Amino acid sequence: MSRASDGGARPGKPDAPLLSLRGVRKTFGTGAGQHVVLDGIDLDVAEHQCVVLVGSSGSGKSTLLRAVDLLEEIDDGQILLDGEDVANPWVDANAVRARLALVFQQYNLFPHLRVLDNLTLAPRVVHRRPRPSAEADAHAILEKVGLTHRARAYPDQLSGGEQQRAAIARALVGGPELLLLDEVTSALDPALAGEVLDLLLALRAEGTTMLVATHEMRFARQVADEIVFLHEGRIHERGTPTQVLDHPQRDATREFLRRLG
Numbered sequence: 001m002s003r004a005s006d007g008g009a010r011p012g013k014p015d016a017p018l019l020s021l022r023g024v025r026k027t028f029g030t031g032a033g034q035h036v037v038l039d040g041i042d043l044d045v046a047e048h049q050c051v052v053l054v055g056s057s058g059s060g061k062s063t064l065l066r067a068v069d070l071l072e073e074i075d076d077g078q079i080l081l082d083g084e085d086v087a088n089p090w091v092d093a094n095a096v097r098a099r100l101a102l103v104f105q106q107y108n109l110f111p112h113l114r115v116l117d118n119l120t121l122a123p124r125v126v127h128r129r130p131r132p133s134a135e136a137d138a139h140a141i142l143e144k145v146g147l148t149h150r151a152r153a154y155p156d157q158l159s160g161g162e163q164q165r166a167a168i169a170r171a172l173v174g175g176p177e178l179l180l181l182d183e184v185t186s187a188l189d190p191a192l193a194g195e196v197l198d199l200l201l202a203l204r205a206e207g208t209t210m211l212v213a214t215h216e217m218r219f220a221r222q223v224a225d226e227i228v229f230l231h232e233g234r235i236h237e238r239g240t241p242t243q244v245l246d247h248p249q250r251d252a253t254r255e256f257l258r259r260l261g
């Protein structure tokens with residue numbers, strides 16, 4: 001979980017945003033089949049801030065989130081975490097990922113493990129935490145996401161919304177500094193999506209730092225400090241929800257919003 005709100009100042013790093021992307025470029029394919037998916041992305045996420053990525057399918061939102069989690073190697077540019085460039089082969093990717101938590105559209109749970117064990121697996125196996133203390137932490141997080149009563153259930157016994165809340169709970173184990181959320185409600189019907197979005201709004205209210213990709217403009221409006229509109233791998237427009245959603249300056253943004261209705 002993010003640290004309690006303190007106005008964004010961090011000891012020793014008062015000015016650096018928690019996350020900065022500078023000139024990030026990513027291509028897929030080679031030769032004639034090569035295409036640029038991220039084309040010089042500059043982006044900052046300060047501690048306790050929520051930045052929301054919006055844009056058409058294929059505009060590069062997932063690739064950007066995966067690049068931050070070091071799941072995609074970038075071709076050029078910098079990904080700075082607390083001012084340190086982590087997009088380098090000599091950086092310990094697992095140590096970086098331990099500071100981040102990425103939740104995907106599909107549920108991220110291990111189907112053969114109960115919800116509680118999904119949450120305690122990494123602390124017990126990777127961090128060698130004793131089971132009782134790992135379970136105590138897991139219960140506290142399950143309470144926060146409203147799933148105390150589902151701790152002993154297997155993932156396939158949960159609704160889609162409960163599964164996604166359990167996946168978010170698992171992402172919160174270990175207290176990540178930055179939550180990366182990729183279309184976490186896309187696979188859910190509106191009622192179940194609503195319960196997940198309510199949870200994210202509650203986390204936001206606590207000061208959790210987030211970088212979020214979503215197609216849910218109502219949610220984006222509620223949660224975002226800044227909305228970043230990606231189009232063909234570039235940032236076409238950015239600003240407050242009012243600026244981008246109510247007063248878009250670029251044709252591509254207007255067209256995107258018009259298609260969403």
Ligand SMILES: Nc1ncnc2c1ncn2[C@@H]1O[C@H](COP(=O)(O)OP(=O)(O)OP(=O)(O)O)[C@@H](O)[C@H]1O
Nearest residue numbers: 028029037055056057058059060061062063064183
């Ligand atoms: N591993 C890959 N190999 C080749 N092309 C890829 C790969 N991953 C993504 N792409 C391409 O990169 C582009 C951006 O994809 P990405 O998933 O980042 O977009 P997106 O904005 O998240 O889309 P959506 O809203 O549909 O999730 C797309 O054209 C996609 O086909």
